[in-house]
Amino acid sequence: MAHYLLVRLGQALLVLLGIIVLTFLLTYIVPADPARMIAGQSATAETVARIRHELGLDQSLPVQFGRYLSHIVRGDLGRSYAQKVDVGELLRSRLPATVKLMVAGILFELLIGLPAGVAAALRRNTWLDQAVMVGAFLGVSAPQFAVGLMLLYLVAFKLQILPLGGYGSVAHLILPAATLGIAGGGWYARVMRSSVVEVLTQDYVRTARAKGLPPSGVVLKHVLRNAALPVVTMVGLDFGTFMGGVVVVESVFGWPGIGQLAWQAIQIVDIPVIMGVVITSALAIVTGNLLADLVYPLLDPKIRYQ
Amino acid sequence: MKRMKSNFLSAVSRAEVWAGRRPGAATSPPDVTVNAGRQSPAVTRLRRPPQAWDRLKKNRVALAGVGVVVVVALVAILAPWLAPYDPAEQFAEGLSPAGEPFPPAARFWLGTDLLGRDLLSRLIYGARVSLLIGVVANGVALAIGTVLGGLAGYFQGWIGPVFMRCTDMMMAFPALLLAIALSAILRPSLWIVALVIALVNWVWIARVVYAQMLALSAREFVEAARALGVGPGRILSRHLFPHLLPTLLVWGTLGISTTVLFEAALSFLGVGVRPPTPSWGGIINESQSYFLSAPWLVAFPGAAILLTSLAFNLVGDGMRDALDPQMRGR
Numbered sequence: 001m002a003h004y005l006l007v008r009l010g011q012a013l014l015v016l017l018g019i020i021v022l023t024f025l026l027t028y029i030v031p032a033d034p035a036r037m038i039a040g041q042s043a044t045a046e047t048v049a050r051i052r053h054e055l056g057l058d059q060s061l062p063v064q065f066g067r068y069l070s071h072i073v074r075g076d077l078g079r080s081y082a083q084k085v086d087v088g089e090l091l092r093s094r095l096p097a098t099v100k101l102m103v104a105g106i107l108f109e110l111l112i113g114l115p116a117g118v119a120a121a122l123r124r125n126t127w128l129d130q131a132v133m134v135g136a137f138l139g140v141s142a143p144q145f146a147v148g149l150m151l152l153y154l155v156a157f158k159l160q161i162l163p164l165g166g167y168g169s170v171a172h173l174i175l176p177a178a179t180l181g182i183a184g185g186g187w188y189a190r191v192m193r194s195s196v197v198e199v200l201t202q203d204y205v206r207t208a209r210a211k212g213l214p215p216s217g218v219v220l221k222h223v224l225r226n227a228a229l230p231v232v233t234m235v236g237l238d239f240g241t242f243m244g245g246v247v248v249v250e251s252v253f254g255w256p257g258i259g260q261l262a263w264q265a266i267q268i269v270d271i272p273v274i275m276g277v278v279i280t281s282a283l284a285i286v287t288g289n290l291l292a293d294l295v296y297p298l299l300d301p302k303i304r305y306q
Numbered sequence: 307m308k309r310m311k312s313n314f315l316s317a318v319s320r321a322e323v324w325a326g327r328r329p330g331a332a333t334s335p336p337d338v339t340v341n342a343g344r345q346s347p348a349v350t351r352l353r354r355p356p357q358a359w360d361r362l363k364k365n366r367v368a369l370a371g372v373g374v375v376v377v378v379a380l381v382a383i384l385a386p387w388l389a390p391y392d393p394a395e396q397f398a399e400g401l402s403p404a405g406e407p408f409p410p411a412a413r414f415w416l417g418t419d420l421l422g423r424d425l426l427s428r429l430i431y432g433a434r435v436s437l438l439i440g441v442v443a444n445g446v447a448l449a450i451g452t453v454l455g456g457l458a459g460y461f462q463g464w465i466g467p468v469f470m471r472c473t474d475m476m477m478a479f480p481a482l483l484l485a486i487a488l489s490a491i492l493r494p495s496l497w498i499v500a501l502v503i504a505l506v507n508w509v510w511i512a513r514v515v516y517a518q519m520l521a522l523s524a525r526e527f528v529e530a531a532r533a534l535g536v537g538p539g540r541i542l543s544r545h546l547f548p549h550l551l552p553t554l555l556v557w558g559t560l561g562i563s564t565t566v567l568f569e570a571a572l573s574f575l576g577v578g579v580r581p582p583t584p585s586w587g588g589i590i591n592e593s594q595s596y597f598l599s600a601p602w603l604v605a606f607p608g609a610a611i612l613l614t615s616l617a618f619n620l621v622g623d624g625m626r627d628a629l630d631p632q633m634r635g636r
Contacts, residue, residue, distance in 0.1 A: 011471065018475040026487070137623075141616035143567055145574045146590060146608025153601045244482030248571050262483055263575070266490045278483060285478040 008293060012286045019282045020072065020275075024065055027271045037269050038081050055081075068275075077279070078272035082265075087276040090261060095280070097167060098257030101180060101249065102242050104173050106235060108181030113188025114231065118224070120189065121196035132189055139186030144245055148179035148252035165254045176253045180245050184238060191234065195227040202226075229299060236292025243281040358552075361628040368624020374617035382433040389427035390415070393584050397422045407600050417602045420593060425603065428584040429610055435585040436614060439500045439569045444561040446504035448554060451511030456550070458512075459519025460542060469516060473509045481506040482571065489577035496579050503568050511557050515550060522549055552629040559622035563615045570611045586611050 035052035036043075052058050056067065071078060077087035113136075120132035155175060156164040166172050199205060200223060208218045243259075250259035258277050265273035362368055381388060391397075391414075400414060400422030401407060407418045416425040458469035488502045522528065523546065531541050572578035573587030581588060586607040593603035 011474070014471060015475045015478050018471075019479055022475070022479070026484075137616060137619055138612070141563060141567070141612055141619050143570045143574075143587070143608055143611040143615070145571060145587070146604055146611065149590070149594070149597055149604045150601070150608065153598060153604070157598050243480035244571070247482055247486065248575065251575060263486070266483075266487050269491070274487060278480060281480045281483070282478045285480075289478075 005294075008290060012290050015286055016279075016282060020069070020279060021065075023275055023278045024068060027275065028061055028064070034081055034269050034271055072279070077276040080265075080270055080273045082268050082270045082273075087272045090273060091258060091276055091280055094256060094258045094261045097255060098246055098250070098259060100173060101176055101246065101255060101257055102239065104177035105180035105184070105242060105245075106238055108177045109184030109188055109238075110231075110235075112181065112185035114192050114228075116185070117189040117192025118196055118219075118227075121193045121200070121227075122219070124197060129193075132193070136186040136189040139182050139184075140190075142182055144179055144183065145248050145252050147182055148175070148249060151175050151179060152252070167254075167256055176249050176255055179252065180242060180249045183245070184241070188231065188234065191230050192227065195230050196223055199223050199227045225299065229296065232295055232299060233292045236288040236290075237285075239281075239284045239288035243285070358625075358628045362624055365624045365627060368620055368627075371617045371620030371624060374613060375621060378433055378614050378617065379437060381430055382437045385430050385434055389424075389430040391424040391427045393423065393427040393431040394582050395423060397424070400424065407596075407603065409600070409602055416606050417600070419589065419603055420596055420600075425589070425606060428589055429586065429606060432584045432586045432589060432607065432610065433614075435496065435573075435579050435583060436566050436569060436611070439496065439503065439579075440562040440566045440614075440618075442497070443500040443503035443507070443569070444558060444565045446501065447508040447561065447565075448511055448558050450504065450508035451513075452515050452550065452554060454508070455512035455515030456519050456542065456546070459516040460523050460538070460546065462520070462523075466516075466520075469512075473513050473516075476506075476509040479506075482568075485568070485572060486575060486577050489572060496583070499569065499572060499578050503565055503572075507561065507565065507568070511554075511561065514553060514557060518550060518553055519546065522546055552625075556622055556626045556629065559618055559625060561622075563618035563622065566611065566615045566618065 033048075033052075035048045035055065035057055039048045039051050049058075056064060059067075068078070075088065077091070079086055080090060083090065116132045116135065120129040123129055152164060152175065156162050162171050162175055163169075205218060205222055208222045209215075213221070246257060246259035247263055248259075249255065250257045251263060254260075258280065261273065262277040264270075265277065397414075397418065400418035407420055407422065408414060410417045414424050414426065416429065419425055419428065454469065458465050485502050485506050488505075489499060492498050492502075528541060528545060531545050536545070569578055569585070570587035573585045574591045576588075576591050578587055579585045581592070589607045590597075590604050593600060597604045
């Protein structure tokens with residue numbers, strides 16, 4: 001187990017390092033000139049050259065990368081070109097909003113997807129099953145931004161049940177979380193259904209039934225616990241899947257999270273901020289996967305890491 | 307007890323879970339021995355394509371999906387003849403005296419947009435962008451994924467782990483952020499958008515192909531071909547590639563659905579296909595500031611995206627069921 005843990009951790013670090021290199025190269029080869037962006041279109045060539053020198057952008061690629069890496073190791077993500085603030089500080093101020101949104105989104109998709117999937121599997125090939133599957137397909141195929149805008153129009157504008165955008169209370173959180181989780185709800189319903197169907201055919205379920213356990217006991221004790229395994233992996237992956245969705249959902253609802261931060265930074269080629277967001281989200285994704293792998297064996301005693 | 311040591315050394319994608327793959331199953335070397343002896347349905351099915359076709363024909367939901375795909379494709383191809391107006395023409399009578407767009411009515415069936423253009427005509431032309439990018443981007447992703455995943459799965463050795471780590475990295479990279487950054491910097495044309503989407507999406511297909519290739523290349527017929535002195539190029543193209551076709555067919559179709567959504571999201575954020583080319587996501591982007599007064603400008607393009615994406619999902623799912631009867635109803 002300890003060996004496995006080390007290998008897995010090493011791999012996670014390797015993936016992170018790879019992403020840092022990749023992002024850095026990407027920002028290096030872009031045709032846009034950050035010094036020109038900061039100086040403005042009307043600045044003289046001397047001003048641009050001075051800014052370039054101050055930022056160290058006139059040095060060679062290995063030197064720049066080495067400096068960046070040594071700063072990251074010390075937890076320093078650099079300063080935003082546009083806002084003259086530490087990137088770490090920007091991320092810290094924006095992260096809570098995004099984390100709230102993601103957690104609420106995950107809760108939403110689990111609350112919708114899991115019961116629907118279990119119900120569909122237990123009532124296989126009935127109208128209920130078909131209705132759930134139709135709903136799942138719709139959720140997976142729906143464009144989030146349009147769903148978000150229509151929810152705003154119907155629920156917030158027409159019915160006036162929830163606030164029209166904004167940030168703060170739980171009421172503000174409901175529509176963005178629902179929008180973020182709508183596709184996931186479909187995925188979970190689908191995966192949970194197929195998982196329960198598979199578990200129901202297993203010998204141990206037959207044994208449990210044969211020994212006279214009531215149906216509810218079979219489902220609760222034997223079926224659900226085993227069927228929930230793929231879901232654990234999926235929750236771990238959700239952080240990655242959500243990073244894209246977060247940009248869209250935050251843009252629709254004016255949610256002050258890192259998705260908006262990234263979006264604004266990309267438009268003005270604020271490289272340190274872009275790097276910061278990419279590294280943060282990669283970290284979240286890698287950690288999510290790692291956690292899912294570590295929780296897995298606790299739930300499934302069949303698996304021993306060697 | 308099955309040894310599952312390295313099954314968990316790499317992440318499983320949501321798509322892999324979706325495709326009915328249990329986490330860890332058939333994604334890494336130890337499973338080869340588990341799978342090798344079993345005559346997997348993925349392999350036998352190609353010999354009897356009529357059966358798969360018969361099964362697909364009986365699947366009414368999938369057929370409905372095929373119908374929608376055909377209709378959308380026809381709309382895209384016949385756009386100049388179907389559209390009632392020029393999608394770029396700004397009608398003076400398309401806006402009210404106060405400068406507001408019109409809701410659906412007799413003259414403009416689906417209403418007009420903020421510039422007084424006919425929404426129906428713009429939606430019809432938008433189908434071209436959606437489908438073209440969906441098919442091209444997904445085709446490129448499929449090609450990259452098949453070549454890389456196939457080669458890594460066939461040659462194994464040190465290539466396999468390196469390949470898996472690279473895909474891990476790609477999967478930990480926030481795809482939409484990458485695409486936004488690339489698009490924002492490159493100021494893209496339609497083809498560049500397609501290429502960008504392909505570059506962030508190939509990894510899913512590569513992993514599926516890799517897993518299948520691992521299982522396939524341990525089978526006896528490959529061994530036999532090697533023993534007969536058949537070269538790797540010929541084994542790959544003549545002996546192994548045909549076995550991948552069903553998988554590629556299913557993933558190619560399901561992938562179009564994802565790609566259509568991806569393109570729509572990029573265009574919605576304003577970094578997809580540039581105006582004046584009408585795209586469904588772009589129409590919503592242009593109308594966003596005014597959508598509370600003109601919800602039809604969001605509802606109709608949104609429905610078009612949903613319908614197209616849904617149709618490809620249904621067809622792909624139907625094909626999966628038809629080609630792999632064991633998955634049926636799962």
